[in-house]
Amino acid sequence: MPALEAASGPGVIPRVPSRRVRRLLENLEAYAFLLPAIVVLGVFHLFPIVFAFFISLLKWNMIDPVRPYVGLANYVQALQDDKFRTALGNTTYYAFVSVGLAIPLALFFAVLLNRKLRGMSWYRTAFFIPHVTSLAAAAMVWHWLYNPDQFGLLNYLLDKVGIPPQRWLLDPLQAMPAIIAVSIWSSLGRDIVIFLAGLQSISQDYYEAAQIDGANNWQLFRHVTWPLLSPTTYFILIISMIGAFKIFALPLFLTGGGPISKTLTIVYSIYQQGFQYFRMGYASAQAYTLFAIIFLITMLQRRVLAHRVHYDI
Amino acid sequence: MQVGRRGFLRIAAAVLLLTASLILPAGAGGPVTITFWHGMSGVLNPAIDELTNDFNKLNPGIVVNAQYQGTYGTLNQKLVAAVAAGSPPTITQLFPNWADQLIQAKAIVPMENFIKGPDGLSAEELSDIFPILRQESTFNGVMWTMPFNKSLYILFYNEDLFKQNNLKPPATWDDLLNVSKALTKEEGGRTTRYGFVVRPTTDYFLLMLITNGGDFLKPGGKEVAFNSPAGVEGLQFLIDLVQKQKVAYVLNAFADADFAAGKVAMYFVTNPGLAFARAAVAGRFEIGIAPIPYKKSRATLLSGTDVAIMAKAAPEQQAAAWKYIKFVTGTTATTRWFMKTFYMPVRRSARDSTLARVYLQQNPEHRAGLDSLAVARTAPNIAEWQEIRDIIQEAVEEAVLGKKTAKQALDDAAVKANKLLSQRK
Numbered sequence: 252m253p254a255l256e257a258a259s260g261p262g263v264i265p266r267v268p269s270r271r272v273r274r275l276l277e278n279l280e281a282y283a284f285l286l287p288a289i290v291v292l293g294v295f296h297l298f299p300i301v302f303a304f305f306i307s308l309l310k311w312n313m314i315d316p317v318r319p320y321v322g323l324a325n326y327v328q329a330l331q332d333d334k335f336r337t338a339l340g341n342t343t344y345y346a347f348v349s350v351g352l353a354i355p356l357a358l359f360f361a362v363l364l365n366r367k368l369r370g371m372s373w374y375r376t377a378f379f380i381p382h383v384t385s386l387a388a389a390a391m392v393w394h395w396l397y398n399p400d401q402f403g404l405l406n407y408l409l410d411k412v413g414i415p416p417q418r419w420l421l422d423p424l425q426a427m428p429a430i431i432a433v434s435i436w437s438s439l440g441r442d443i444v445i446f447l448a449g450l451q452s453i454s455q456d457y458y459e460a461a462q463i464d465g466a467n468n469w470q471l472f473r474h475v476t477w478p479l480l481s482p483t484t485y486f487i488l489i490i491s492m493i494g495a496f497k498i499f500a501l502p503l504f505l506t507g508g509g510p511i512s513k514t515l516t517i518v519y520s521i522y523q524q525g526f527q528y529f530r531m532g533y534a535s536a537q538a539y540t541l542f543a544i545i546f547l548i549t550m551l552q553r554r555v556l557a558h559r560v561h562y563d564i
Numbered sequence: 565m566q567v568g569r570r571g572f573l574r575i576a577a578a579v580l581l582l583t584a585s586l587i588l589p590a591g592a593g594g595p596v597t598i599t600f601w602h603g604m605s606g607v608l609n610p611a612i613d614e615l616t617n618d619f620n621k622l623n624p625g626i627v628v629n630a631q632y633q634g635t636y637g638t639l640n641q642k643l644v645a646a647v648a649a650g651s652p653p654t655i656t657q658l659f660p661n662w663a664d665q666l667i668q669a670k671a672i673v674p675m676e677n678f679i680k681g682p683d684g685l686s687a688e689e690l691s692d693i694f695p696i697l698r699q700e701s702t703f704n705g706v707m708w709t710m711p712f713n714k715s716l717y718i719l720f721y722n723e724d725l726f727k728q729n730n731l732k733p734p735a736t737w738d739d740l741l742n743v744s745k746a747l748t749k750e751e752g753g754r755t756t757r758y759g760f761v762v763r764p765t766t767d768y769f770l771l772m773l774i775t776n777g778g779d780f781l782k783p784g785g786k787e788v789a790f791n792s793p794a795g796v797e798g799l800q801f802l803i804d805l806v807q808k809q810k811v812a813y814v815l816n817a818f819a820d821a822d823f824a825a826g827k828v829a830m831y832f833v834t835n836p837g838l839a840f841a842r843a844a845v846a847g848r849f850e851i852g853i854a855p856i857p858y859k860k861s862r863a864t865l866l867s868g869t870d871v872a873i874m875a876k877a878a879p880e881q882q883a884a885a886w887k888y889i890k891f892v893t894g895t896t897a898t899t900r901w902f903m904k905t906f907y908m909p910v911r912r913s914a915r916d917s918t919l920a921r922v923y924l925q926q927n928p929e930h931r932a933g934l935d936s937l938a939v940a941r942t943a944p945n946i947a948e949w950q951e952i953r954d955i956i957q958e959a960v961e962e963a964v965l966g967k968k969t970a971k972q973a974l975d976d977a978a979v980k981a982n983k984l985l986s987q988r989k
Contacts, residue, residue, distance in 0.1 A: 314647045314669035399816075421816050423965065510816075511961045526641050528951050529665070 307535035325536030346495035357442030382440035390504035449483025598654035660945035709870035723852035733854035744811035772798025777860035
């Protein structure tokens with residue numbers, strides 16, 4: 252580099268930085284741009300995750316200066332705790348039923364909405380609106396709909412058909428299905444949009460080829476749509492399952508975990524232990540247990556489903 | 565940028581001035597500012613603001629900021645978080661069992677320090693505060709908090725309905741049953757009005773427990789006593805009202821709406837519920853108030869909150885806080901608080917004052933509540949009681965829903981509660 256050679260010599264202070272320094276400055280610039288994101292993610296995501304693990308090994312009520320180290324005692328207690336086991340059962344029930352119903356339903360509607368009919372964008376909007384509605388506001392309205400008196404809208408409609416008023420959110424057997432219904436109503440839009448994207452990425456050539464071979468609608472779906480949709484289906488199954496295990500807002504707004512803990516979910520239990528009874532260590536242990544469960548289930552899904560996914564070349 | 569010697573001195577001077585103005589205590593001239601966290605919502609909020617403004621006017625050297633923090637549950641969470649973060653308010657409203665946790669964490673200052681201090685209360689002034697209220701504020705023989713807005717459970721009844729049917733408000737459990745039978749009305753196969761309502765809550769059960777001679781904890785405080793035969797009988801009585809005699813129904817909500825709509829003739833509630841009931845009834849009928857019906861012993865459950873001074877506050881802030889607390893629990897203020905919010909006056913002199921007596925003459929329905937103060941009982945003021953309440957709540961729900969027998973539900977709850985108590989330090 253001529254400039255560098257000419258500039259160096261006795262009595263001359265080099266003004267042009269060396270290649271190494273320049274590279275370092277470029278990297279620093281990059282890090283500077285990354286810094287805000289790194290700080291936010293580090294402070295609000297990474298640090299709490301790591302810190303929570305340490306808390307889970309203590310017995311701590313947040314303001315007590317005494318915080319004894321108890322090792323894995325919190326985890327053992329969680330696995331033996333009746334209430335936590337109930338929460339586990341409830342959450343598993345919720346996850347499998349809600350995902351098991353929501354995915355086929357979303358697929359069904361997505362296929363219907365994939366036509367080029369007039370006003371189709373209105374129909375799609377109608378399905379998507381629940382997803383963008385504030386869950387708290389929607390829950391308030393659903394709470395009113397589910398009113399156990401004859402004044403609740405649902406009971407009013409049932410009365411017209413001659414069915415006696417139901418207790419809905421207050422009935423130990425109906426409460427969780429009621430919550431599942433609201434959850435499906437809320438998430439259907441998002442699932443439909445994802446399926447639509449997947450459907451529209453399937454090349455028309457496949458359909459035309461199949462139709463030339465004389466395939467009917469069902470065979471088109473079974474042999475063209477379904478296999479080529481499999482990456483999307485796989486994706487939705489995984490994220491829906493993960494999200495379902497974290498359900499909290501709906502039981503919080505609709506039932507308070509009741510009646511008799513029938514809608515107590517794992518995250519609700521964590522919230523209760525951490526922020527109502529101030530047992531930070533125990534709550535953190537439950538949180539890490541949930542993490543382990545979701546991790547296991549996701550790995551299981553991968554093992555079972557991944558090889559059935561056809562990626563379009 | 566070249567900063568010469570003069571420039572440097574100028575910058576240093578500016579920084580010093582800025583720092584000094586920030587660090588110098590406000591006490592050096594300005595008023596002492598303190599914060600008061602509370603959970604008074606609805607109509608209670610302006611009442612507390614009024615009290616606070618009056619105090620601020622009377623004490624120009626002190627500024628009290630009363631800050632609403634949300635429901636009691638939210639207030640508790642914010643309080644604990646603030647203590648953990650090291651920035652709590654000066655004064656906080658709190659339930660006695662929250663105080664237990666804060667005492668263990670050394671987060672509050674014993675009220676006794678101020679009561680016995682130079683600006684404190686004389687022995688007469690102290691004993692003027694109802695003994696049962698002082699008892700709930702006392703932990704291990706030391707008075708840590710000050711009763712502020714206390715209430716107790718009473719029975720609301722539809723006075724017009726009672727007069728129409730020539731009935732008197734029930735005094736005993738048997739009366740409750742008979743009156744409920746008389747007032748339950750059926751039309752076309754459906755019950756359009758019930759005599760009583762059973763809210764499957766801890767308090768409904770505890771009321772039956774204590775009016776049947778039962779107790780919360782066994783002597784010694786290491787085991788619970790709510791699953792005694794008295795407790796089982798009480799819970800069974802409530803269940804029978806619904807299932808066997810069919811003169812009551814189960815409601816998982818506040819009862820004032822149904823009461824106002826004429827769906828139910830009586831219900832248990834605490835004094836401040838009168839404001840809500842009156843708003844719902846909107847003058848359609850007179851609301852009568854009676855003591856809780858008893859079987860073995862007249863009793864009612866004390867409820868409501870105290871106030872406490874946080875330890876992190878500076879000495880002059882704590883002194884100012886004590887002045888404020890002395891004011892709002894003084895005879896005049898507590899009388900006005902009672903007349904405005906229907907919470908109990910905390911002092912005997914307030915109850916017997918001319919102002920109160922005139923008010924009671926015009927509003928005699930409040931006498932039942934005031935008289936019940938003599939038989940009020942306090943639940944244990946231990947930190948574990950919050951969770952034990954939830955355990956009892958679930959047991960009551962299970963029994964009322966018929967999932968377990970009353971005895972089974974209470975015994976299972978007792979096992980869980982005793983386990984909690986055994987972990988108590």
